[in-house]
Amino acid sequence: MAKGDNLREQVARLRTLSFAMGAYRPPSEGGSASLLLQVSANCPWNKCTFCEMYKGQRFGFRPAEDIKADIDRIAAIRDEILTASCKLGMDGGVGSELGTALLAAGRDLAANPGFVTVFNWLAGGGRTAFLQDADSMSMRPQAFAEVLAHLRATRPSLARVTTDARSKTLARRKPEDLRAIRAAGLDRLHIGLETGDDELLALVRKGVSGAEQIEGGRKAIAAGFQVSEYWMPDLGGRERWQQHAENSARVLSAINPHYIRSRPLVPRRGTPLFEEVEQGRMHLSSPHERLQELAAMIGALEVSSRLCFDHAMNAWADRDGRLLFRQDYEGYGLPQEKPLVLERIREGLDVEESRHVHVRRLMAAQAL
Ligand code: SF4
Structure with missing residues (x-):
């Protein structure tokens, strides 16, 4: 029997699981294979004259309950991947051999962004997470703190959580709100x-002064x-x-x-x-x-x-x-x-x- 043959159950579940992700993250977060999680969509300012990132896209906050549900789906994806690893005698290890076996059992997983992100995050050690999109600190502080607390409670392996602001x-x-989020x-x-x-900040419509x-x-x-x-x-x-x-x-x-x-x-x-x-x-x-x-x-x-x-x-x-x-x-x-x-x-x-x-x-x- 090929290695992937007894992974059908995991692959079937992984196909049903997804969560919201934005398009951008800083290079340093790519370098550490950060878990990506969208807490608000796009940029609330969206006027800088040099920036094309979110042009034509409407900004929107995501309800804390939706983000927490995404965190739970990420946990479910992680659990299926770890179960697959144990089934293959890899003792919870996540690497290229497991990836090959999972893709042999379900080639379409390669085009599933949720699976790919969580797999790479685990393979990279599962140590960092990046919260998208452009200005997470514009979220209501209490709701943001609630989301962070849920993320930390369900991901004890995280050593660093970061975001754009x-x-x-x-x-x-x-x-006091900044301290609560921290x-x-x-x-x-x-x-x-x-x-x-x-002068340049005004010319490029950054919407902020040097003093601010x-x-x-x-x-x-x-x-x-x-x-x-x-x-x-x-x-x-x-x-x-x-x-x-x-x-x-x-x-x-x-x-x-x-x-x-x-x-x-x-x-x-x-x-x-x-x-x-x-x-x-x-x-x-x-x-x-x-x-x-x-x-x-x-x-x-x-x-x-x-x-x-x-x-x-x-x-x-x-x-x-x-x-x-x-x-x-x-x-x-x-x-x-x-x-x-x-x-x-x-x-x-x-x-x-x-x-x-x-x-x-x-x-x-x-x-x-
Ligand atoms: S604030 Fe950032 S993301 Fe928003 S338009 Fe300006 S440079 Fe782009």
Whole structure:
């Protein structure tokens, strides 16, 4: 008898189980094979001129009861996978051999997102979860805490639960509500800072000021969250790179987040910013100019944060043609490694600009 033949019962049950998931998660959550769970759908703001993620999609809160029912369905999927593992004598282990056996018994499971996500999460150790979509902290604090408590109670293996949040929402939340959500089991917030420059924030319709970003970030840290701030090199183009660098450094220094993550601008087709670039109202910086902007921003930072280049668009080359910056999720420790990062930037500036082809190719392929 083939290994998969006695798994028909599990496969039949797995086919009936699904739960809501959004489309996006940060790369660091992909790296840890995070469990994905949607607590609200899309973005309540949805106006940033550079962002295409949720365009045309309506924002909606999900009732706490629905999310908790999804958590229970995830538990049921996990249990079927673990039962299959035990049936095959794998003692609850989840890996490629079990995956092959399950797919042999039910090839269609490969196209079942709920099964695939839970399987990969278990295979990755089942240690982290990411709550979608763009601004989970806009959910009623009490309902959000209830959902988190249910997640933690049914998933004791979770070492880290994270979500995306807007600075504006954090700035508006009462400190006691933030503390209650933290106590209920949310560990880390991913926040799209983009820039600290007020003129640029207004131009890209971010819907928040630098002062509110400082307030939101500081309140989150005071409540005990780990904070990841995402900044967007070249968002100001050639016209505003200097004020973008100076004010991003000022605001990030005032927040002093645990992580600062570089996400260089890629104009996305269908966004207002793409139109601006195409019509010549905004001029993108060259790879060397982007590095000069990085040097100005990073040089002015006064933080004790991890500085990360964990995205493919941080694609400058060093003199050997390798990546200029490490792209791991923990990055460089500041302030100790600031001289090293600035030295890497100087090396990138010494490399003939045409050799930073990866950046140009990616820009051409993805957007222009
Ligand atoms: S707040 Fe975030 S998800 Fe929403 S439109 Fe702006 S960048 Fe996009």
